[in-house]
Amino acid sequence: MRCRGIAVGLLLAGLIAPGAGACNDALCTRSSECDEGFVCTPEARCEPAPDASASGGVDGGGVDAGTPSGTPDASSLDAGPPDAALPDAGIDLDADL
Amino acid sequence: MARTRLARAPLLALALTSALVAAPARAGGDEDDGPPITSLEGRVGYGLAFGGGSGASSQRASGVTMTALVDQAVIEAPWTSIFGGIVAEGYGHGAAGVLVGARVRPSRGRLRIAGGAVGLLVPRTLFGPLASVGGCLPIDGAFGICLDLEAQLFVTGTDLPDERVAGQAQAVLGIAFDAL
Numbered sequence: 001m002r003c004r005g006i007a008v009g010l011l012l013a014g015l016i017a018p019g020a021g022a023c024n025d026a027l028c029t030r031s032s033e034c035d036e037g038f039v040c041t042p043e044a045r046c047e048p049a050p051d052a053s054a055s056g057g058v059d060g061g062g063v064d065a066g067t068p069s070g071t072p073d074a075s076s077l078d079a080g081p082p083d084a085a086l087p088d089a090g091i092d093l094d095a096d097l
Numbered sequence: 098m099a100r101t102r103l104a105r106a107p108l109l110a111l112a113l114t115s116a117l118v119a120a121p122a123r124a125g126g127d128e129d130d131g132p133p134i135t136s137l138e139g140r141v142g143y144g145l146a147f148g149g150g151s152g153a154s155s156q157r158a159s160g161v162t163m164t165a166l167v168d169q170a171v172i173e174a175p176w177t178s179i180f181g182g183i184v185a186e187g188y189g190h191g192a193a194g195v196l197v198g199a200r201v202r203p204s205r206g207r208l209r210i211a212g213g214a215v216g217l218l219v220p221r222t223l224f225g226p227l228a229s230v231g232g233c234l235p236i237d238g239a240f241g242i243c244l245d246l247e248a249q250l251f252v253t254g255t256d257l258p259d260e261r262v263a264g265q266a267q268a269v270l271g272i273a274f275d276a277l
Contacts, residue, residue: 023157024157027148028155028157029263029264030251030256030263031258032190033189042150042152043152044148044152044153044155
């Protein structure tokens with residue numbers, strides 16, 4: 001009711017457009033409007049902050065996902081130089097002989 | 098009964114703002130003092146917060162915004178001043194930050210139009226533009242009472258949900274002190 005009264009006043013003042021959105025104090029616009037440990041989601045709902053799960057899930061997932069995809073590249077690069085070095089060494093040896 | 102009073106409050110604010118803005122037109126040539134060169138202003142704002150972007154749009158009652166401003170005139174015609182100050186939010190959630198901007202008083206009268214930027218810095222960040230229109234009425238000597246309708250739009254910051262913007266539209270009541 002409070003929200004709707006304010007909305008009517010601001011609508012009349014031209015500060016907001018008609019039908020700009022349903023007036024609902026239960027919805028959030030920013031995370032700081034939510035209780036401690038909760039964040040505002042894109043659905044305008046306060047939901048538990050994913051800190052504990054996200055720091056393990058997102059960071060861990062990122063690292064876990066990143067490491068395997070990076071490791072083969074690194075190992076192939078590491079494996080590359082020895083392969084490339086052996087023929088060179090062989091050619092050099094043949095030339096000297 | 099209390100709800101009825103709350104619902105009427107913004108209408109009263111609107112009426113007062115209109116009266117302040119209309120005052121220069123009625124006063125006409127009686128305005129000889131002009132706006133202050135330097136003024137200090139304490140303000141309290143309350144209104145509607147809104148959010149939009151991806152997901153659902155939302156509107157709700159805003160927190161109470163308290164602001165302390167210093168306003169310094171820099172151009173005489175049209176009368177233009179720059180302002181800066183600190184802002185704090187309470188009642189529902191707490192935040193603090195700074196705002197800067199410029200005001201134009203088209204007729205050197207009570208009507209003033211402002212544009213600027215606001216940045217909330219703690220505990221989370223929010224940044225965006227602001228705009229306001231309103232006026233001040235002298236009440237006693239160097240003091241005046243001001244009422245503005247102000248809109249702030251937050252477009253970036255850690256307090257925003259992903260891919261969303263937020264903002265607030267408020268009626269802002271202030272006490273101004275004409276320092277110079």
